[in-house]
Amino acid sequence: MSGRGRLVVVSGPSGVGKDTVLRALFALDPKLRYSVSYTTRTPRPGETDGVSYSFVSEPAFQRMIDAGEFLEWATVHGNLYGTSLARVRECLERGEDVVLKIDVQGAAQLRGRVPEAIFIFLLPPSVEELKERLRSRDTEDVESLATREADAVRELAEAERYDHQVVNDQVERAAREILAVVAASRGGNVGEEGR
Ligand code: 5GP
Numbered sequence: 476m477s478g479r480g481r482l483v484v485v486s487g488p489s490g491v492g493k494d495t496v497l498r499a500l501f502a503l504d505p506k507l508r509y510s511v512s513y514t515t516r517t518p519r520p521g522e523t524d525g526v527s528y529s530f531v532s533e534p535a536f537q538r539m540i541d542a543g544e545f546l547e548w549a550t551v552h553g554n555l556y557g558t559s560l561a562r563v564r565e566c567l568e569r570g571e572d573v574v575l576k577i578d579v580q581g582a583a584q585l586r587g588r589v590p591e592a593i594f595i596f597l598l599p600p601s602v603e604e605l606k607e608r609l610r611s612r613d614t615e616d617v618e619s620l621a622t623r624e625a626d627a628v629r630e631l632a633e634a635e636r637y638d639h640q641v642v643n644d645q646v647e648r649a650a651r652e653i654l655a656v657v658a659a660s661r662g663g664n665v666g667e668e669g670r
Contacts, residue, residue, distance in 0.1 A: 480567035482589050483507075483574045483657055486582050487597030488627035489552070490609035492643045493576050496597060499650035500574070507657075508566045508573045513539065516554035529559075546588070549580035552622055556581070572657060579633040586636075593660050595653055596637035600644045602628070 548557030599605035
């Protein structure tokens with residue numbers, strides 16, 4: 476994984492507002508690139524193939540695993556998700572910073588593989604607020620909500636393994652904080668960010 480661009484890994488529990496904060500982040504800095512992941516999950520209403528995710532079948536995903544096409548991949552909430560090595564590499568080699576929205580298992584794989592990446596964990600203002608946000612989303616059925624609540628609490632315990640913890644108390648503020656972290660890493664001390 477060489478090249479001049481930086482890899483920015485953003486994790487956070489379901490319902491913390493990752494998509495909203497990332498939208499604000501890309502509005503603040505249109506030069507940042509988003510890595511569209513592959514998933515076997517069914518598209519939700521309003522999601523476009525190739526924009527939100529590339530939606531693929533399980534056999535197709537498995538073939539990509541076998542061919543070594545993923546930078547990382549994991550099973551999240553019962554579905555497969557993976558980051559395309561080729562897509563990320565292309566951006567980095569063009570000198571572009573790439574943002575990955577991945578879960579804690581994927582981030583753990585990257586700590587070994589791309590130690591110079593910037594690892595950011597998005598936190599809710601409180602656990603109660605997070606559960607409330609999860610319940611108010613109408614995209615999940617009851618079983619999936621229970622899984623996501625349990626996963627969310629487990630994911631929160633991983634926050635301290637990240638270089639930076641950003642609280643999503645206000646979308647715009649959180650996005651600016653992430654941008655500041657990325658900008659600071661561009662300024663130098665690249666070698667010091669590894670772990
Ligand atoms: P959702 O299905 O709600 O869009 O995403 C569910 C979870 O999958 C989120 O925590 C998200 O960060 C994670 N995720 C999305 N894409 C990837 C990926 O490419 N790799 C990994 N490891 N996790 C991903």
